Amino acid sequence: MPVSTLQLKGLFIEGRAGVLVDDVDLQLRRGEVCALVGHSGSGKSLSCLGLLDVLPPGLRRTRGQLLHDGKPLAADQVRGQLASLILQNPRSAFNPVRNMASHAQETLKLRGVVGSAARTRMDECLEAVGLDDRSRVLQSFAFQLSGGMLQRMMIALALMAESPFLLADEPTSDLDAVSQARFLDLLMKLVQQHKLGVLLVTHDMGVVARCADHVAVMEAGRVVERQTVHGLFDQPASATARTLLEAHQLLNGSQP
Incomplete structure (x- = not known):
């Protein structure tokens, strides 16, 4: 193939x-x-x-x-x-007044994934990129996470977007x-x-x-x-x- x-x-x-x-x-x-x-x-x-x-x-x-x-x-x-994009400065890719859950929900909604299915998919993708404290990460804003964590979050969003x-x-x-x-x-x-x-x-x-x-x-x-x-x-x-x-x-x- x-x-x-x-x-x-x-x-x-x-x-x-x-x-x-x-x-x-x-x-x-x-x-x-x-x-x-x-x-x-x-x-x-x-x-x-x-x-x-x-x-x-x-x-x-x-x-x-x-x-x-x-x-x-x-x-x-x-x-x-x-195709999804990961930027050199990941902090600039996130809206500073929205938490990670909000970004994830927006991404999943475009794929028609909402409600409990969206939360399950968020957890799966964050686990896949090694963000273990998923509840804390999802409630965090960009300024509350390290550069490495934001890079991982960007990849998680790419996985959510499939x-x-x-x-x-x-x-x-x-x-x-x-x-x-x-x-x-x-x-x-x-x-x-x-x-x-x-x-x-x-x-x-x-x-x-x-x-x-x-x-x-x-x-x-x-x-x-x-x-x-x-x-x-x-x-x-x-x-x-x-x-x-x-x-x-x-x-x-x-x-x-």
């Missing part, structure tokens, strides 16, 4: 400075992690946001086609349904080492158990080595290299990939 895919073809994003993302193609496959790497300002986060057409003010997606298993779809048909694809924009950059390791363990567990297809935007090659199946390398708004993770680490073809790997080697004091 063919593996379900989500493809982005020919993405262009423009701002006052001109073209910022230039003809980017990406493909996600269920059960696999595609890492999108590059230096700061390379366009990787914009490409992630542009896929769902949730760009910051002043930027616009001028071209780009989404295909689910070869069928063209608009971004609003994909956003929150086929999204087969997950877009994660620098999800570990604001976490300490312990929280980062826990988050990555959780992510890989859910990829295996729920066959999530993940786009993982990062500049951390240690995260890439641990999680990715395939890697796309961005430079100046364009994808300049595509490889399997093993191919990239063994024989990087682009200057950007070599620089990122050299930095990883220096930070870790060993060969990548």
Whole structure:
């Protein structure tokens, strides 16, 4: 049976400075992690946001086609349904005057799940992401939870939405080492158990080595290299990939 895919073809994003993302193609496959790497300002986060057409003010997606298993779809048909987004700063993703239960109820209502069935599903999804004190978490507001807990809550909401694809924009950059390791363990567990297809935007090659199946390398708004993770680490073809790997080697004091 063919593996379900989500493809982005020919993405262009423009701002006052001109073209910022230039003809980017990406493909996600269920059960696999595609890492999108590059230096700061390379366009990787914009490409992630542009896929769902949730760009910051002043930027616009001028071209780009989404295909689910070869069928063209608009971004609003994909956003929150086929694909959920995890942001670098999870606190900004939550309404500060609404608790976690309110966010969960809204997500489940869109799926037609309400009442006792909604509470059961909330408990199941929070348990799946390792949020054990479920009653306290659901009654908490964003400012009352740690960054790591909010990242887990965002994944729980994605599970409630039953999204087969997950877009994660620098999800570990604001976490300490312990929280980062826990988050990555959780992510890989859910990829295996729920066959999530993940786009993982990062500049951390240690995260890439641990999680990715395939890697796309961005430079100046364009994808300049595509490889399997093993191919990239063994024989990087682009200057950007070599620089990122050299930095990883220096930070870790060993060969990548």
